[in-house]
Amino acid sequence: MRQSLAYILVFSFILLLSAPLVFELWLDKGDIKPLKGTFRKAKPMKLNWDNWVNKEWQQRQEEIVKKNLKIKPSVVRLQHEMDYQLFDVYHMGDLLVGKDGYYFSWGWADKRCCVNTLDQDSTRIFVKKLKKLSNLYRKKGKYMRVIIVPSKEEIFSDKLPDEYAYDNPDNDYRRYKKLLDEYKVEYWDLLEFYRGIMDTASHPIYSPTSVHWTKYGTSFTIFKLLDDMDAFFGNRMNQLTVEGRKLSQFVHKDGDTEATLNLLSRIDTSSNFMYLDYGVKRKENAFRPKVITIGDSYYGNIRECEMLPEIYADHSKFLYYYSKVHLIHNNKTKRVKDLNIENEFKKADAFILLNSSHNLKNFPFGFQYDIDKVIKALESQ
Structure with a gap:
């Protein structure tokens, strides 16, 4: 019983970790409402010896993963919604709440x-x-x-x-x-x-x-x-x-x-x-x-x-x-x-x-x- 429960937990954890990849592969960009405001995407960088050695290329790849994911708008909205509902926090620089x-x-x-x-x-x-x-x-x-x-x-x-x-x-x-x-x-x-x-x-x-x-x-x-x-x-x-x-x-x-x-x-x-x-x-x-x-x-x-x-x-x-x-x-x-x-x-x-x-x-x-x-x-x- 304990072993079955362990398998279920491990399998569930793997599914959770795989969810972003599944969404990235199967979702169409038109399925998700784009974000308003300035959210710049990371541009690809051509790999060469210098930017590999100084790790600039690797850092850019990390930026691409973080900034260019199709599900990013939904993740950002979820975070903003939680901050707004739970803590009355607003993510907008020029906002004044009257x-x-x-x-x-x-x-x-x-x-x-x-x-x-x-x-x-x-x-x-x-x-x-x-x-x-x-x-x-x-x-x-x-x-x-x-x-x-x-x-x-x-x-x-x-x-x-x-x-x-x-x-x-x-x-x-x-x-x-x-x-x-x-x-x-x-x-x-x-x-x-x-x-x-x-x-x-x-x-x-x-x-x-x-x-x-x-x-x-x-x-x-x-x-x-x-x-x-x-x-x-x-x-x-x-x-x-x-x-x-x-x-x-x-x-x-x-x-x-x-x-x-x-x-x-x-x-x-x-x-x-x-x-x-x-x-x-x-x-x-x-x-x-x-x-x-x-x-x-x-x-x-x-x-x-x-x-x-x-x-x-x-x-x-x-x-x-x-x-x-x-x-x-x-x-x-x-x-x-x-x-x-x-x-x-x-x-x-x-x-x-x-x-x-x-x-x-x-x-x-x-x-x-x-x-x-x-x-x-x-x-x-």
Whole structure:
């Protein structure tokens, strides 16, 4: 009896040790949900005498086994789930856990209360030039709009931890607004606009477990912007419409912070997230403006409006952090430095500069070095 039990234990132990190998051989990569965030795979190394002797090749093989296993996402999620459920530990560097289950960006909360990163002198110079660009655009019949989207840390400041609740009267957001006012640059600060919406909204405008606004929340700015642009161009643009609505649990970016925690379970299980099905009301000989947008990640949901390519011109572009170019009509990207930025602005009918209120570190992300070229090109046009 004892011998049989010993055999069973040994056999079970061997099966346990063999499980990763079995999964590796039989599982397809598509069977396991990939991890969110930065999880770099180890690259193979060509074997030679030197890296064999110094054991660099052997170390790389160990890294490949650890980092490239097909079951790694499941193992990581299991570990994260246990840490979250048992010890209230979260595996995310920028996460700030607020009150009542609200998650925030630690960096953006810090910018609101405690740390200034926006250089006033260089920003003053940029805003002065921005006013000149605005005047040129208006003179040439082009549309320009500067937009400040309220960061979640601003609109849900009452949910921040007490140590981050201080509302710094001289934070980057207020410095930026002060300079825009000083140089009379027209802009939209959408804080009060969204506070008004949230007073009556039945569905999340900002998700408790996301750092950004929801797709539904974004829709209010999409319609506001397109209506304003259409009025500027004499009501000649195609019109965005809503063809349907559906409720579900969050999808895509509406729970991006939670998704990056890489858990097995959901934290926000609400099925009250609103998703709109868009359509387009087409006009005869409609004017489709070429739109250049410079912005941060808050513009992402606007860019992903599936009907925008029916309203904007095909060569419209989103310059993400003025680094990566997203084209309006496909998912291809290129680098901003590979663009002829002067020609892009000369050919554009509209320019949008959009940023969230507490993400102004390094703003405007390099455009300050090219704005002189853009102004000169427009003056010579």
